[in-house]
Amino acid sequence: MSKKVDIKTGKYQEAIHLRYNGESYPVIARKIQTPVSTVEKWFTFGGLLKDEYEKYRDEQNEKRKLQAQWIMQKSVETAASMLVALMGSPDDGVKFRACKEILDRELGSPKETIEHKGLYGTGLSYEQILRKARERPPDG
Numbered sequence: 001m002s003k004k005v006d007i008k009t010g011k012y013q014e015a016i017h018l019r020y021n022g023e024s025y026p027v028i029a030r031k032i033q034t035p036v037s038t039v040e041k042w043f044t045f046g047g048l049l050k051d052e053y054e055k056y057r058d059e060q061n062e063k064r065k066l067q068a069q070w071i072m073q074k075s076v077e078t079a080a081s082m083l084v085a086l087m088g089s090p091d092d093g094v095k096f097r098a099c100k101e102i103l104d105r106e107l108g109s110p111k112e113t114i115e116h117k118g119l120y121g122t123g124l125s126y127e128q129i130l131r132k133a134r135e136r137p138p139d140g
Helices: 011-020 025-032 036-041 048-086 092-107 128-135
Strands: none
Touching: 011 025, 011 036, 011 048, 025 036, 036 048, 048 092
């Protein structure tokens, strides 16, 4: 008769926590005084701790995500104020990037580059059109 294992206690939970925190199988094995081969088997497909580990990992990742979102939400006003303040920088590059960031955030960044074909679809630039207009003899 096989003994029922409670994976919610002791070394099993410690192994899950250590694994989540990035510890290697040899380190986990040493800390919980279990052979490395046993620890490896626990976390492989169909292993004793595989499902429990994945559940714990997903819960912890969700907690971290929510915490990060909360921290960022508290910092939005400060970040926005800093961007506005950077628009007053003596460095034109910094000013430009701050302005661009604000505009992109509010209006959305351009999705595609549109090729400019000059004024009125002529393929000429504004300067070229002016030059042609000056060269043309007056009507009369």
